[in-house]
Amino acid sequence: MSESFDFIVVGSGSGGAVVATRLVEAGHSVALMEAGPSDRHLFIQAPAGSFMLAKTGHSTPHETVPQAHALGRRMYIPTGHTLGGGSSVNGMVYMRGQPEDYDHWRDLGNPGWGYDDVLPWFRRAEDNQRLAGLAHGQGGPLTVSDPTHRHALSRAFVLAAQQAGHAYNDDFNKGRGQGNTHGQQGVGFFQTTTKAGRRASTAAAYLSRVRGSERLAVRLNAPVTGLVLEGRRVRGVRVAGKGGGSEVLAARAGVVLSAGTFATPKLLMLSGIGPAEHLAGHGIPLAWDMPAVGQNLHDHLEVQLEARLKEPISLFGHDKGWRRYRHGLEWLLFRSGVLTSTIVESGGFFDLDGDGRPDMQIHVIPALSGDVDRVPARVHGISIDPGFLRPKSRGEVRLASADPFARPVIDPHFLEAPEDMETLLAGIACTRQIMAQPALADLIAEELLPGAAVTSRADLEAFVRGYAKTAYHPVGTCAMGQVTDHRLKVRGAENLWIADASVMPHIVSGNTNAPTIMIGERAADFIKADVA
Ligand SMILES: Cc1cc2nc3c(=O)[nH]c(=O)nc-3n(C[C@H](O)[C@H](O)[C@H](O)COP(=O)(O)OP(=O)(O)OC[C@H]3O[C@@H](n4cnc5c(N)ncnc54)[C@H](O)[C@@H]3O)c2cc1C
Numbered sequence: 001m002s003e004s005f006d007f008i009v010v011g012s013g014s015g016g017a018v019v020a021t022r023l024v025e026a027g028h029s030v031a032l033m034e035a036g037p038s039d040r041h042l043f044i045q046a047p048a049g050s051f052m053l054a055k056t057g058h059s060t061p062h063e064t065v066p067q068a069h070a071l072g073r074r075m076y077i078p079t080g081h082t083l084g085g086g087s088s089v090n091g092m093v094y095m096r097g098q099p100e101d102y103d104h105w106r107d108l109g110n111p112g113w114g115y116d117d118v119l120p121w122f123r124r125a126e127d128n129q130r131l132a133g134l135a136h137g138q139g140g141p142l143t144v145s146d147p148t149h150r151h152a153l154s155r156a157f158v159l160a161a162q163q164a165g166h167a168y169n170d171d172f173n174k175g176r177g178q179g180n181t182h183g184q185q186g187v188g189f190f191q192t193t194t195k196a197g198r199r200a201s202t203a204a205a206y207l208s209r210v211r212g213s214e215r216l217a218v219r220l221n222a223p224v225t226g227l228v229l230e231g232r233r234v235r236g237v238r239v240a241g242k243g244g245g246s247e248v249l250a251a252r253a254g255v256v257l258s259a260g261t262f263a264t265p266k267l268l269m270l271s272g273i274g275p276a277e278h279l280a281g282h283g284i285p286l287a288w289d290m291p292a293v294g295q296n297l298h299d300h301l302e303v304q305l306e307a308r309l310k311e312p313i314s315l316f317g318h319d320k321g322w323r324r325y326r327h328g329l330e331w332l333l334f335r336s337g338v339l340t341s342t343i344v345e346s347g348g349f350f351d352l353d354g355d356g357r358p359d360m361q362i363h364v365i366p367a368l369s370g371d372v373d374r375v376p377a378r379v380h381g382i383s384i385d386p387g388f389l390r391p392k393s394r395g396e397v398r399l400a401s402a403d404p405f406a407r408p409v410i411d412p413h414f415l416e417a418p419e420d421m422e423t424l425l426a427g428i429a430c431t432r433q434i435m436a437q438p439a440l441a442d443l444i445a446e447e448l449l450p451g452a453a454v455t456s457r458a459d460l461e462a463f464v465r466g467y468a469k470t471a472y473h474p475v476g477t478c479a480m481g482q483v484t485d486h487r488l489k490v491r492g493a494e495n496l497w498i499a500d501a502s503v504m505p506h507i508v509s510g511n512t513n514a515p516t517i518m519i520g521e522r523a524a525d526f527i528k529a530d531v532a
Pocket residue numbers: 010011012013014015016033034035036078079080081082083084085086087089090091092093094095222223224225258259260261263267471472473474499500501502511512513514516
């Protein structure tokens with residue numbers, strides 16, 4: 001083995017960069033292996049650039065297998081592929097989910113993961129620019145701030161939703177609500193992971209603290225292709241080298257997998273840790289049988305309602321011609337203007353089934369955004385995306401072959417559970433009610449998607465099956481309690497941990513970046529204690 005470190009962390013995303021930073025701060029030497037390139041790119045650093053990142057090579061454009069309950073469509077689920085991973089390409093919405101999510105994780109057999117248990121780690125990570133008190137932290141690495149740019153359409157949505165009877169909420173992360181209200185419920189502006197007009201990825205917020213340390217080696221464009229095992233002990237990792245060769249790096253204390261919901265189970269399976277029959281089918285020697293690896297894949301799904309506007313007030317055209325240069329210059333010189341916008345500035349949480357707990361989230365985009373396989377109409381418009389928070393459908397990730405460079409087979413079984421369809425249909429009705437209120441109705445010329453004529457249940461169901469898209473929050477494929485224990489150590493392994501979104505046993509009721517950062521914080525503490 002060529003080089004050795006105390007720890008090797010595989011993947012520098014929302015979980016990995018946090019673990020690596022905390023281990024280095026604790027005095028350990030760490031090799032942080034990242035398959036993707038550097039994050040030095042205007043579209044990463046300037047918040048609004050995120051909408052133009054799809055084609056820059058900073059994300060991996062995963063595709064599902066044809067989805068039986070979505071008209072046989074292959075659905076697009078990108079994941080980050082750069083320093084900072086998803087936190088470098090995401091929409092920067094700062095959201096934790098609901099206290100009940102974590103209480104549920106605890107009740108599934110993961111002691112120490114209830115809301116009151118995890119709250120201190122959310123607070124430790126956080127440097128909130130507006131909110132203090134029991135729910136929020138100051139002085140942590142991750143800056144959480146209010147959107148400085150609030151587009152007229154983002155504001156119109158918030159007003160229209162209040163006109164429809166939904167309460168204004170100025171803190172979706174306050175935790176348990178007052179009296180009969182749920183702390184998350186209502187509409188407003190999302191807090192963001194941005195700092196002074198720039199993206200606060202885990203690379204910027206965490207890794208920058210230890211970048212100069214001689215204990216940290218960051219390897220970019222360095223895909224790990226498997227683990228080096230000796231019985232139940234991990235000795236190191238295999239890394240693809242330039243020109244087709246491969247190198248082995250040694251880990252004296254252990255290895256942390258933080259390659260994300262698709263790549264972490266893939267690496268386990270390539271290393272012989274997974275469902276025995278599946279591995280045998282690909283000729284991979286079994287290390288130990290773990291049927292749960294790759295199972296329990298789930299994600300948030302949403303539909304996009306689109307409307308054409310009467311006046312040219314959306315963001316349409318702002319990424320073209322002279323406007324593009326003006327916005328770029330304003331951001332470069334002053335860190336102000338449209339490029340500081342996270343685009344998804346407003347939205348809310350709605351309790352559609354009346355059980356006292358929101359089950360639907362809305363994201364608002366002040367333009368027609370389309371989808372990766374759907375070019376939007378070239379007109380001024382607004383997109384309003386209702387999506388479910390707690391999907392019932394479950395799928396899986398499997399190997400396509402023993403080739404580490406083959407994309408995994410991703411089958412989320414989207415919309416298989418009838419409840420998922422019901423929540424989306426109720427979400428469309430709720431969204432239309434908001435669009436009918438004066439603050440939005442006065443701006444809207446016509447509904448483009450699904451279109452005013454689409455009102456029958458059959459037509460609306462067909463719309464959902466034909467247009468539903470993911471919110472890019474895949475989780476669950478190495479679930480804590482199944483694949484790892486409650487201290488995030490892989491079951492059966494002596495010194496192998498997982499710290500990414502794959503360990504969530506059940507998706508949180510909200511965006512997944514902040515919860516994954518919390519998982520990274522906790523993993524670092526478990527690991528430090530385990531090797532002390
Ligand atoms: C387009 C988009 C928008 C999103 N918007 C939001 C949002 O607004 N708010 C929010 O909270 N969440 C959002 N999310 C989700 C959130 O960013 C992710 O849930 C989170 O980043 C996942 O973190 P992770 O640590 O599990 O994996 P990642 O952050 O994806 O990190 C995994 C890293 O491992 C690397 N890697 C993979 N395989 C290997 C290998 N073999 N060797 C070495 N390195 C490897 C990858 O390149 C990547 O950098 C969004 C995600 C996307 C993609």
